[in-house]
Amino acid sequence: MSGTGMSGTGTSGTGTSGTVSPEELRELFLFEDLDEDKLGWLSRCGKIEEYPADGVICPQGGAAEFFYVLLDGEIVMTQNVRGHVMEVSRTSRPGTYGGAVQAYLGDKIEQRYQHSLLASRPSRMFALPARKFAHAVREWFPMATHLLEGVFFGMTTGRRVVDQVERLTALGRITAGLTHELNNPAAAAARASDELGERLLGAQAGLADLAAEGVDCTRLSALARLGPALPRPGARRSPLEVGDAEDELGDWLEEHGVPDAWELAPRLVAAGADVERAEEVARAAGEHLPAAVRWLAEVLEVAQLQLEISEAMGRITNLLDSARQYSQLDRAGYQRTDLRELLDSTLTMLKRKIGPDVAVKTDYDPSLPPVPVFAAELNQVWTNMIVNALQAMRGSGTLTIRTGAENDHAVVEIGDTGPGIPEENLDRIFTPFFTTKSVGEGTGLGLDISWRVVVGRHGGDIRVESLPGDTRFRVLLPLTER
Numbered sequence: 001m002s003g004t005g006m007s008g009t010g011t012s013g014t015g016t017s018g019t020v021s022p023e024e025l026r027e028l029f030l031f032e033d034l035d036e037d038k039l040g041w042l043s044r045c046g047k048i049e050e051y052p053a054d055g056v057i058c059p060q061g062g063a064a065e066f067f068y069v070l071l072d073g074e075i076v077m078t079q080n081v082r083g084h085v086m087e088v089s090r091t092s093r094p095g096t097y098g099g100a101v102q103a104y105l106g107d108k109i110e111q112r113y114q115h116s117l118l119a120s121r122p123s124r125m126f127a128l129p130a131r132k133f134a135h136a137v138r139e140w141f142p143m144a145t146h147l148l149e150g151v152f153f154g155m156t157t158g159r160r161v162v163d164q165v166e167r168l169t170a171l172g173r174i175t176a177g178l179t180h181e182l183n184n185p186a187a188a189a190a191r192a193s194d195e196l197g198e199r200l201l202g203a204q205a206g207l208a209d210l211a212a213e214g215v216d217c218t219r220l221s222a223l224a225r226l227g228p229a230l231p232r233p234g235a236r237r238s239p240l241e242v243g244d245a246e247d248e249l250g251d252w253l254e255e256h257g258v259p260d261a262w263e264l265a266p267r268l269v270a271a272g273a274d275v276e277r278a279e280e281v282a283r284a285a286g287e288h289l290p291a292a293v294r295w296l297a298e299v300l301e302v303a304q305l306q307l308e309i310s311e312a313m314g315r316i317t318n319l320l321d322s323a324r325q326y327s328q329l330d331r332a333g334y335q336r337t338d339l340r341e342l343l344d345s346t347l348t349m350l351k352r353k354i355g356p357d358v359a360v361k362t363d364y365d366p367s368l369p370p371v372p373v374f375a376a377e378l379n380q381v382w383t384n385m386i387v388n389a390l391q392a393m394r395g396s397g398t399l400t401i402r403t404g405a406e407n408d409h410a411v412v413e414i415g416d417t418g419p420g421i422p423e424e425n426l427d428r429i430f431t432p433f434f435t436t437k438s439v440g441e442g443t444g445l446g447l448d449i450s451w452r453v454v455v456g457r458h459g460g461d462i463r464v465e466s467l468p469g470d471t472r473f474r475v476l477l478p479l480t481e482r
Contacts, residue, residue: 075096210288242269247265350386350387368410412477418471
């Protein structure tokens with residue numbers, strides 16, 4: 001059992017029975033190869049601490065002041081992971097150590113107990129002050145010290161690199177989705193723009209035909225006013241309703257001697273025209289109805305194409321606004337932000353991943369005030385949790401996102417109707433590199449990063465409740481600035 005500790009419960013040991021002899025230290029596997037001088041030095045610098053059953057030897061998160069070695073008894077190492085106390089190991093083997101095991105790094109890192117050591121029955125511990133332990137390691141094993149430092153900082157750097165890779169991977173997924181979403185309105189705008197040129201030429205030709213037929217200015221003015229008055233398409237109609245409208249208008253045009261009636265009718269109906277409006281055109285055009293209908297068909301299509309371009313560009317603008325909101329490139333790092341905006345922008349960025357059989361339900365508390373947060377980092381949290389929920393549901397189910405307040409915290413709840421998280425995995429889902437996904441599908445860092453953003457950066461908390469068909473991640477964020 002090597003390591004340091006987590007918050008535990010019980011009564012701390014109080015009795016100190018003096019120093020330990022060099023002979024007793026030599027019996028421990030940890031010190032058996034040391035010479036007499038080193039054993040004597042340890043004996044003079046350290047002391048024996050006695051602990052009753054359930055006594056706390058060192059608490060997780062406390063200042064790492066001592067390096068502990070078990071002389072006799074039994075000790076348990078525990079760790080508090082996201083509010084769950086887990087037993088890491090239990091041993092009665094003399095020589096087992098824990099506490100300030102990284103003291104040799106000195107002030108290169110903050111020295112805190114990483115685990116808790118508890119006495120499970122009355123135990124005697126050899127306690128060596130952390131600074132003495134650090135001195136012994138550096139002086140007696142200089143090469144080993146450098147090697148250990150390399151391992152420690154190498155793992156730390158590796159972890160940082162993997163974190164960056166995870167963030168870049170998430171960014172890549174978002175970028176691919178955004179590109180796909182932008183492609184549709186961009187293609188629609190390009191198509192409408194190409195057609196617009198043709199229709200403008202057609203409208204000009206139609207106007208020339210009317211002039212060639214000798215239509216007077218009064219009738220042209222009446223026709224021009226009728227064009228904009230024709231209604232644009234309203235609510236979406238079924239194919240059967242559209243077909244009936246085209247048949248009715250086509251019959252009317254044919255009865256009134258308009259050539260190519262069955263080619264013009266679909267274009268007019270698509271622009272919102274009907275028999276009633278056609279009769280208004282007939283009254284304004286008189287004997288020039290065929291030319292007037294062809295001209296108005298071109299004019300109305302120009303208006304429709306302009307509307308399509310406007311809608312496509314509006315869609316592109318909304319997507320770019322969502323991307324800017326998601327990335328928070330134009331905002332300060334830490335400031336009060338509306339959580340609804342962050343959640344909506346994340347949903348927009350992930351729209352491509354939300355399949356047609358997944359229902360998205362949002363329930364935002366309108367009374368929730370802006371919350372002081374690092375917005376861009378929180379968006380990564382929402383991304384990780386929503387993607388996990390979608391993967392859990394495997395393309396079918398309900399994704400629910402709620403906001404609210406609980407005491408002095410804002411609460412964001414992200415739920416799904418997937419199969420749930422097995423109870424034996426609940427204590428490990430935030431552990432780095434732990435994943436239930438197949439090889440290549442996940443790094444096991446998404447929830448670990450989320451935990452560090454919410455807890456480490458914001459002083460909040462993440463809680464999980466899971467049953468088959470109902471899994472909920474609840475993120476709590478302080479409503480007041482830290």
